[in-house]
Amino acid sequence: MKKRSKKKNQHALRLIISFIAIIGLVSLIYPTFSNYVLPCANTLSCKESLTLNVENNQEGIFQNQKVMPPQIDLTETDNQVAVLGSDTDIKETDTSEEKHIYVNLATQTLSAYQGDVLFMQTPISSGLWGRTPTGEFDIWIKIRSTRMSGGSGADFYDLPNVPYVMFFSNDQVAASRGFSLHGTYWHNNFGHPMSHGCINMKTTDIAKLYDWGRVGTKITIYDGL
Template identity: 60%
Template sequence: MVRKVTRTPLFLYLGIFIAAMSLVFFILHKSVKNIPCANTLSCKESLELSVNNDEQAVFNAEKIDPPKIDLLASSEEKKVLGIESSTGDKHIYVDLGTQTLKAYEGETLFLETKISSGKWFPTPTGDFKIWRKVRSTKMSGGQGADYYYLPNVPYVMFFSNSVVAGSRGFSLHGTYWHNNFGHPMSHGCVNMRTIDAQKIFYWTDPPPNEDESVPTENTPDVLITIYGEAP
């Protein structure tokens, strides 16, 4: 007697494959949605140029006087620094493990400095590109004892990639509310000494235009690679 072999219909395999891919897509989509904003309040309001010279900052339940921002004087800063933005291959590396940033143009080290990455929320890892630069903006978020309000955050370079949207507000920027560099201190951004952020701000492309700039198709990419695990 010849035993009849039962074959699983092709459409059943196809259905299982589609269901599995749908599950993977759902998990990835959910994980992206769960990436918090770097600043839970201001990233929902505005990531634009902002100057508030008459306001006080709040961080760790302490009031702080922010730096005064003079946009008219900013146009002369690049000339004073002597930094020329070029079309060279520029790459910024942020090592979360050692809390350091290194900026290279080709094989030449332009700047190395200590930073502070995310403490309350993790700084995202991966390869990113700068999508907006502003001379100054406001950052705020948290609640209760963790509430912070930081006007006039200087030299802000927002970055994003295909997973971390620009609207989430992650950036490299100057810092005036703490001096504890080398240790995690942020809500997800990369805190830098203001003098170092100033140098990177004018060194990276695109050059600031009226204190704010957005890359175009012809703008050379400045790659930001963030890796490692914060202590």
């Protein structure tokens, strides 16, 4: 009897040790092989959104509603941006005071500073149906207008002439993912999450920020709790 129970105990001990060993092994291996990739901000127009696209007089769709995009006139912008429609080469010339944009996801507020001077503070809408990434980013391109589409079913959206787009990226969130700050003509619920991952702004606000910001301007997105 004694021998039997001793064997039982040894068996149970072996099982427990094996279990712990397996857990430990999986924990060591998993980060190497897991390759979670943040989905594109705009799941259908992932690549296409990254280039200039002006489509005047085209309807958009959002929440099963037709929306009319703004007319985009590239000649209204400065010459260099008008030619390119995008700004990759107009770098910051005044480096005396660094420009920095902060987005607080908890308060749904964007603050833009040059040095210690506040340039703008305004409500925004971050991700509701898709996550807005947090961290430190750089603006890598500015595009006056592009088309964004994504979602499915009732959540499907197709939005031409999204105005004043500033795409940002870092080592973890590649430029190809298409996360950006941009103008918004399809909803007016700022101060509350509404997007699929991008930072939505009132068109009048983003127009000023677009003119102020440059390629290389830093963006910090944080939870603000």
